[in-house]
Amino acid sequence: MLNSTTTNISEFSPVMQSPLHPFGLTSKQEKVNDGKGVWANEIPLLGYISLRGNSQNAAFVNAVNSALNVALPTQACSMSYTAWGSILWLSPDEWLITCKRDQRASLQGALETALADIHSQVVDNSGGYTTVLLKGKNASEVLHHCTVYDLNMLQAGKVVGTTFGKLNFYLHQHEDGYYLVFRRSFADYIWRYLERSALPYGFGIAQLNDGL
Amino acid sequence: MFVIKCPHCFEAREEEEFSYGGEAFVARPTSPETESEESWGDYLFMKRNPKGWHWEMWGHSTGCRKFFVLKRNTANHTTVGAWTLAEARKIYDAEEATA
Numbered sequence A: 001m002l003n004s005t006t007t008n009i010s011e012f013s014p015v016m017q018s019p020l021h022p023f024g025l026t027s028k029q030e031k032v033n034d035g036k037g038v039w040a041n042e043i044p045l046l047g048y049i050s051l052r053g054n055s056q057n058a059a060f061v062n063a064v065n066s067a068l069n070v071a072l073p074t075q076a077c078s079m080s081y082t083a084w085g086s087i088l089w090l091s092p093d094e095w096l097i098t099c100k101r102d103q104r105a106s107l108q109g110a111l112e113t114a115l116a117d118i119h120s121q122v123v124d125n126s127g128g129y130t131t132v133l134l135k136g137k138n139a140s141e142v143l144h145h146c147t148v149y150d151l152n153m154l155q156a157g158k159v160v161g162t163t164f165g166k167l168n169f170y171l172h173q174h175e176d177g178y179y180l181v182f183r184r185s186f187a188d189y190i191w192r193y194l195e196r197s198a199l200p201y202g203f204g205i206a207q208l209n210d211g212l
Numbered sequence B: 001m002f003v004i005k006c007p008h009c010f011e012a013r014e015e016e017e018f019s020y021g022g023e024a025f026v027a028r029p030t031s032p033e034t035e036s037e038e039s040w041g042d043y044l045f046m047k048r049n050p051k052g053w054h055w056e057m058w059g060h061s062t063g064c065r066k067f068f069v070l071k072r073n074t075a076n077h078t079t080v081g082a083w084t085l086a087e088a089r090k091i092y093d094a095e096e097a098t099a
């Protein structure tokens, strides 16, 4: 039952917080240096759009390509980086589109308009995911502690869904960093797992300039 | 532990990424309402459970999350291949016809 002392709904102003907000990463970040082997940080509050459709259907692929102005990666485990973010292949009929939070609405709108008459699904999943960037000279070693995937197989332009401890996540590599994309509710487990795995190498919170 | 090549991801991955989905191509009775209790029970519980080659379903739970079919030797974990359900059906039917 609602309590009469509950804040009036008109005064309710929700605050957007990233899943790793409780770790206070922003206040702990420092300039990357040689003193530590592993550097990580959350890329907080990105926009995430789930896209589903039949990649064998040329009308679907063409509509997506024109809406996003970039070719949809239809090859298994492939992905593309775009001016506004990235498109990850998740399965033969599913993709995850990441972008800056404030671009999510326009991208989603463009997709919905282009796909109006085509069997497909476009869903805003921005509240459901977050991304961690992992770099440093021992980043691969740390990931090897966390996943069963053979990281030698992870070339640029590839994304894999695999295990992280007891959970699953999506992993891709770009320039000198690994990007770990996972469900919001996994954030606490994954961050603590990374911290502990990185103990032998030295673990630092990196300053983030990447806006991927 | 063994390695499975997912027919959707086209890559060999650790068994840990997958989950077992039971015997493949078990035909569901077309009208469960009129099925006798005995034959419905057989459908639910009586599996081939062979020692040797077995057609089974697996799900790529941490990857593409698709189900597919694997032909595995239950005695030593060797596998012949993994196919999508549609591809495997043809091979399975051909094999059953000659068995």
Ligand SMILES: [Zn+2]
Pocket: B006, B007, B008, B009, B010, B060, B063, B064, B065, B066
């Ligand atoms: Zn797969």
